[in-house]
Amino acid sequence: MNDNFYKQILNESHLGYAFHKIILDDNNKPIDYEFIEVNTAFENLTGLKRSDVLGKKITEVLPDIKKSEFNWIEFYGNVAINGGSEELEQFSEPLKRWYKVKVYSPEKGSFITTFIDITNERKKINDLYKLSSMSEELLEGLKEENNYQIITDNLLKLAEAKFAIFNLYEEDGKYYTTKVIAGDRGIANKAMNIMGMKVDKKKWPHDTVRAEKIKEKMVTHFPTLKELAGDVIPKALCDLLTKSFGFGEIVVVKIMKNNLMLGDFTIIMAKGKKFDKDSIVEIYATQVGLALISMREEAIISKSEELFKTTLLSVGDGVISVDAKGKVLILNKVAQELTGWNHEEALGKSIQEIFHIIDATTRERSDNPVQKVILTGDTLEQTNQNILISKDGIERPIEDSTAPIKDEQDNITGVVLVFRDYTEKKKRLDEIIYLSFHDNLTGLYNQSFFEAEMERIDTKRNLPFTVIMGDVNGLKLVNDTFGHALGDELLIKVAEIMKISCREDDIIARVGGDEFIILLPKTDSIQAGKLIDRILGLMKNEKIKDIDVSVSFGWATKTDMEQTKGFITKKAEDSMYTNKLIEGQEFRSRVIDNIILAINRKSPWEEAHSKRVSELCVAVGKELKFDKKELEILKTFGLLHDIGKIAIANDILNKPGRLTESEFYEIKRHPEIGFRILSTVKDMSLIANYVLSHHERWDGKGYPKGLSKEDVPLVSRICNIADAYDAMTSERSYRPAMSNEYAIEELQKNAGTQFDPVLVELFLNKVLPKFNLNEIR
Numbered sequence: 178m179n180d181n182f183y184k185q186i187l188n189e190s191h192l193g194y195a196f197h198k199i200i201l202d203d204n205n206k207p208i209d210y211e212f213i214e215v216n217t218a219f220e221n222l223t224g225l226k227r228s229d230v231l232g233k234k235i236t237e238v239l240p241d242i243k244k245s246e247f248n249w250i251e252f253y254g255n256v257a258i259n260g261g262s263e264e265l266e267q268f269s270e271p272l273k274r275w276y277k278v279k280v281y282s283p284e285k286g287s288f289i290t291t292f293i294d295i296t297n298e299r300k301k302i303n304d305l306y307k308l309s310s311m312s313e314e315l316l317e318g319l320k321e322e323n324n325y326q327i328i329t330d331n332l333l334k335l336a337e338a339k340f341a342i343f344n345l346y347e348e349d350g351k352y353y354t355t356k357v358i359a360g361d362r363g364i365a366n367k368a369m370n371i372m373g374m375k376v377d378k379k380k381w382p383h384d385t386v387r388a389e390k391i392k393e394k395m396v397t398h399f400p401t402l403k404e405l406a407g408d409v410i411p412k413a414l415c416d417l418l419t420k421s422f423g424f425g426e427i428v429v430v431k432i433m434k435n436n437l438m439l440g441d442f443t444i445i446m447a448k449g450k451k452f453d454k455d456s457i458v459e460i461y462a463t464q465v466g467l468a469l470i471s472m473r474e475e476a477i478i479s480k481s482e483e484l485f486k487t488t489l490l491s492v493g494d495g496v497i498s499v500d501a502k503g504k505v506l507i508l509n510k511v512a513q514e515l516t517g518w519n520h521e522e523a524l525g526k527s528i529q530e531i532f533h534i535i536d537a538t539t540r541e542r543s544d545n546p547v548q549k550v551i552l553t554g555d556t557l558e559q560t561n562q563n564i565l566i567s568k569d570g571i572e573r574p575i576e577d578s579t580a581p582i583k584d585e586q587d588n589i590t591g592v593v594l595v596f597r598d599y600t601e602k603k604k605r606l607d608e609i610i611y612l613s614f615h616d617n618l619t620g621l622y623n624q625s626f627f628e629a630e631m632e633r634i635d636t637k638r639n640l641p642f643t644v645i646m647g648d649v650n651g652l653k654l655v656n657d658t659f660g661h662a663l664g665d666e667l668l669i670k671v672a673e674i675m676k677i678s679c680r681e682d683d684i685i686a687r688v689g690g691d692e693f694i695i696l697l698p699k700t701d702s703i704q705a706g707k708l709i710d711r712i713l714g715l716m717k718n719e720k721i722k723d724i725d726v727s728v729s730f731g732w733a734t735k736t737d738m739e740q741t742k743g744f745i746t747k748k749a750e751d752s753m754y755t756n757k758l759i760e761g762q763e764f765r766s767r768v769i770d771n772i773i774l775a776i777n778r779k780s781p782w783e784e785a786h787s788k789r790v791s792e793l794c795v796a797v798g799k800e801l802k803f804d805k806k807e808l809e810i811l812k813t814f815g816l817l818h819d820i821g822k823i824a825i826a827n828d829i830l831n832k833p834g835r836l837t838e839s840e841f842y843e844i845k846r847h848p849e850i851g852f853r854i855l856s857t858v859k860d861m862s863l864i865a866n867y868v869l870s871h872h873e874r875w876d877g878k879g880y881p882k883g884l885s886k887e888d889v890p891l892v893s894r895i896c897n898i899a900d901a902y903d904a905m906t907s908e909r910s911y912r913p914a915m916s917n918e919y920a921i922e923e924l925q926k927n928a929g930t931q932f933d934p935v936l937v938e939l940f941l942n943k944v945l946p947k948f949n950l951n952e953i954r
Contacts, residue, residue, distance in 0.1 A: 193219040193276075193292045199257035200234065205882070207254020209234045213287075222294045223272055239271040246270070256280050257288040266295060275299040328465060329359040332442055335461060336454055339424070340365065340445040342376075346438050348473070353440065354380045360445075364422055371418060372410070391429045391441070395462070396455045399427040402445070423448040430458050434466040494597040495575075498582070501589055503528045503547055515575070515598060517568030532594065534563040537574060546579040547592045554589055556580040561599050574599040616687040618665055619672035627686035627694055634684075635735075635742050639698035642735040643705040644745050646753040647671075649691040650727040650764040657853040658772070658824055659722060667721045671728055674719065678712045693728070694746075702734040723775045727764045729757035765858045772823045772854065773816075783819065786903055791815025793899035794892075796944045797936065811892055814867045818896050821851030821868070833911050845880050848872050871896045876930045886933075894933045898924065898940050901932070921945070 194216040200209040212230040220227055230238050235250065242249055247267050256263055262281035269276060278292040325343055333341040340360035346353040358365050358377045369376050387405065391397045399405040403415035405427045418424060425448040432440040442462060446452050495512035499505055505523045508531070513519050516531055523531050528547045536543050546557050557579040565575045577596035581589045614626040622630070634642065649671055656664040668691070675685050675693065684696035697705055709730045719726040731752025735745045777784040794815040798808050822830060825847055829840045836844065848869050855865035870884060870893035877885030889897075905920040921941060928937040 188216045190216060191218055191293075193222040193290070193294075195219050195290045196287065197235075197253065197257075197290070198287050199254050201254075201258075205258070207250050207258070209236050209250060210253060210257075210288075211235075212238070222276075222292065223274075241271045244270070253280060253288050253290070256282050257286055258282075260285065266299075268299075325356040326359065329357045329442070332444070332458065332461060333359040336428075336444050336446075336452065336458055337450075338428075338444045338452070339447045342443040342445070343440065344381075344443065345440040345469075350438065351383050352380050353383070354378065368418055368422055371421065372414060391431060395431050395433070395459050397429045397431075398452065399429070401425075402427050405429065405443075419448075425450055426452050428452045428458075430462045432462045432466045432469065434470050439466050439469045494595050497523075497528065497532060497594045497596075498591055499528050499547055499594070500591050501551065503545075503551060503592075505531055506591065512596075515565060515567065515573060515596070517571070528594070533566045534575070534577075535566065537562050537564050540564075546577060547594055550579045550581050550592045551589060554581050554583075561603070565596070574603045576602070619669055619687050621672050621676075621693070622684060622686040624686065624688045627684065627688055627696070630684050630686075630696060631742055631746075634696065634698045637738050640736060640738070641699070641701045642745075643697040643700045643702060643732055644735075644749040645695040645697065645705055645709065645730060645732040646746075646749045647675075647693040647695070647728045647730045648753055648757055648761075649693075650729055650757070650761045651724070651768050651857070652691040654765060654768055654854060654857045655721075655724055657857075658850060659724075660824075663722055663724075667724070667726065670719055670721060670726055671716075674712055674715045674726070678708060678715060700734075702732070705732045705734065723771045724768055725764065725771070727760065729753055729760045731756055762859055769817075769820070769854065769858060772820055776820065776823050782907060782909070783822070786907060787816050787819060789903045789907075790818060790896065790899045793903065793940075793944065793948075794895050796948065797895045797899065797940060800939055800943045810864060811895070814864050814892055815896060815899065817851070817855065817864060818868055818871050818900065819847065819851070820854055821847030821849065823854075824850045835911070845872070849881050866890065867892045867896070871900065873897070874931045875933050879931075889933075894936055898932050898936055902940070917945075 194214075195212060196214040197210045198213055199207050200211060202208045211234050212232065215225075215227050215230060217227075219225070225238065235242055247270075252263070252265075260282050262279065264277075264279045266275065266277050268274070274294055275296045275298075276292045277295045278290055280288055280290045282288045325345075329341050329343040332343075338360075340358060342358050343356045344353045345356050355376050355378065365377075390399075390405065401415070402410070402419050402424055403412045406412070406415050425446040428444040428446070430442040430444065431438065432442070442458070444452065444458070495515045496507065496509040497505060497512050497516075498507040505526050505528060508516070508518065508520045508523045513523075516523070516533075518526075518531050529545050532545065532547070534543045534545070535541060543563050546560075549555075550557060560578070561574065561576045563575055563577065564572050566572050575596045576599045577594065579592060579594050582591040582593060584590050614622060616623045649668065652664055652667065655667055668687070671693065672685070672687065675695065679685055679695060682698075684694075686694050686696075688694050695708075697708070700708075709732065712728070712730075716726045716728065731749050731754065733745045733748035733752060735742075791812050792815070794811045795808055798811045803811065825843055829836065829843055832840065848871060852865045852869035855861040855868060867890055869881070870890050873879035873882065873884040873889040873893060874897075875886060875889070875894070877883050879889075902920050902924060905915045905923060906917055908914040924932060924937050924941060928934040
């Protein structure tokens with residue numbers, strides 16, 4: 178079969194298909210991809226035309242793709258470069274659709290995607306999430322009549338309808354009442370004016386015609402209003418309402434429990450919009466039915482038992498019930514513990530005496546909530562502004578709410594007061610407030626507080642007003658080399674030094690990952706300079722795991738109110754960055770020196786090994802006629818090739834036995850770590866790339882990138898041979914030194930696989946014979 182046959186099959190497939198070429202930058206990182214071929218289903222599923230995409234890059238077709246939270250280019254690039262296949266469900270922000278995508282690479286540098294549109298399926302899942310989030314509201318919502326509106330509003334959202342109407346049936350089934358209407362109130366009022374009646378809260382007689390139409394199903398669809406209305410609304414009026422307000426399909430969802438009709442939701446869709454949520458609204462109606470049954474069962478409870486019931490429901494809180502004169506009738510166990518009064522002592526006493534509260538702010542005696550309820554008959558919602566003083570003088574912040582107890586004639590027969598110890602909750606809230614203005618790591622103020630304080634103290638009486646900005650040198654280097662835990666330790670130490678050095682009223686804030694600001698009201702430039710000298714002096718004596726604590730500072734002083742806050746802050750920032758250009762580079766160079774010293778302490782043979790590798794590398798370079806500059810680079814590279822081992826645990830580096838698989842994986846990280854360390858230093862980027870590649874192999878089976886042959890930099894190939902030779906002929910923690918003859922045999926055996934065969938021949942025939950092996954030991 179020819180290619181056209183397969184292309185026809187592909188083009189007629191319902192699966193979207195696209196063939197792409199990945200585009201890499203100079204560091205072999207994916208930065209874009211090109212459309213090579215697409216099928217008809219691709220056009221249908223994405224809305225993108227074949228003629229508009231072929232031969233173009235994705236960033237040309239969808240310019241906003243790089244703004245997406247999901248990195249499509251990196252994801253596809255990984256498959257194109259490393260092979261294999263991946264499958265995922267992901268939302269395309271530029272196309273505003275959900276897709277299920279399978280991607281695989283037919284050859285290195287290219288990839289194929291096949292996909293389907295799953296937007297509708299995801300929409301159904303989202304509906305289930307909405308329903309789940311409404312469940313708790315349902316359980317509580319029908320306990321009070323005014324919450325019928327919330328429940329109907331939720332249904333309206335779930336159904337994506339124009340209107341939703343909640344009808345509640347009486348227990349004998351002879352009448353039903355339209356409790357609420359959810360939707361545009363203006364349109365609803367206009368419709369009711371046309372009908373000549375107010376529908377919400379209206380009581381209707383049982384409609385046998387309507388009941389017959391909906392009896393067979395839980396969810397019944399009607400093309401228009403007049404098919405449903407039965408005898409209640411004239412058909413001509415139904416037509417007028419439909420035409421005037423764009424009513425479309427009508428859906429009735431029955432609310433039932435144990436074959437008992439409790440009510441229904443009548444859903445009015447917009448004209449032209451189809452209702453397709455039968456299952457989800459049926460589940461919702463079932464939940465409403467459970468809530469209605471619960472409400473009816475609660476209503477059966479005698480009102481004469483209301484006081485007892487309220488007490489039982491509040492058993493976890495302090496509960497005091499009083500009669501209509503405010504005399505204590507019941508004091509539960511928690512109330513006794515919080516007030517310090519036992520039940521026998523409190524019985525018959527005034528609530529004023531038992532429940533002694535003061536305002537938390539003014540500390541003046543608060544009005545007693547029980548008296549307010551007796552006078553007004555209203556429920557007092559929960560407050561947390563009071564402090565309860567117990568009989569023995571203990572003060573506790575409390576939350577309290579108060580409600581009247583009424584008889585069948587709506588007369589107040591008593592009051593129930595419910596309260597709880599608010600101490601722990603207040604503590605948590607205070608912590609939240611603290612964290613909203615403080616940096617969680619250092620305990621300093623955060624960006625929000627800094628901005629507010631900057632606004633507050635920017636007044637004439639605070640002049641001169643100095644802003645100091647500081648940037649921690651080498652934080653990224655520390656994080657990449659030693660991990661974020663050590664980076665956090667560095668930030669905490671910087672914060673501690675600043676707090677020690679500054680005055681109590683100075684404002685110190687951490688405003689970024691490695692940036693700090695100090696606000697100094699009534700402080701001139703000379704005083705600010707002295708403060709910085711004091712901070713830097715303390716930092717000279719501090720180290721975090723062999724790393725100096727170093728911060729670059731800059732400052733600016735406001736001396737005139739015409740100078741804006743933004744101007745002063747920018748001036749301080751520019752000053753800081755000017756200093757950082759010099760200090761930051763010097764600091765990173767010192768860090769590398771410290772890292773080398775630390776490696777030598779960690780592994781006793783590492784210093785000698787690096788020197789020997791460096792000498793052997795230079796010797797090979799000379800045979801290859803490298804110039805002076807190239808030889809200097811080769812020498813430095815040889816000394817630094819294992820710098821990444823600083824981040825490898827001592828017990829792995831110096832392990833006397835064979836490494837486990839996980840330990841070897843850790844060792845294999847050191848070229849990448851070394852690359853990250855050296856990349857932070859100016860003029861080290863070339864050596865950083867050599868370090869990254871010094872464990873690549875001629876046959877492509879090395880690490881970390883799996884480069885092969887000439888793709889591996891020449892300098893890295895030289896080091897690979899020198900490193901291996903010295904490692905074999907040196908004593909290690911896990912074995913004695915091997916003989917020179919054995920090492921030569923291993924190099925010859927692995928020439929063309931692990932090592933560059935031409936360089937191996939040069940190394941053995943031209944370099945080794947000129948070396949006194951004992952001297953370089």
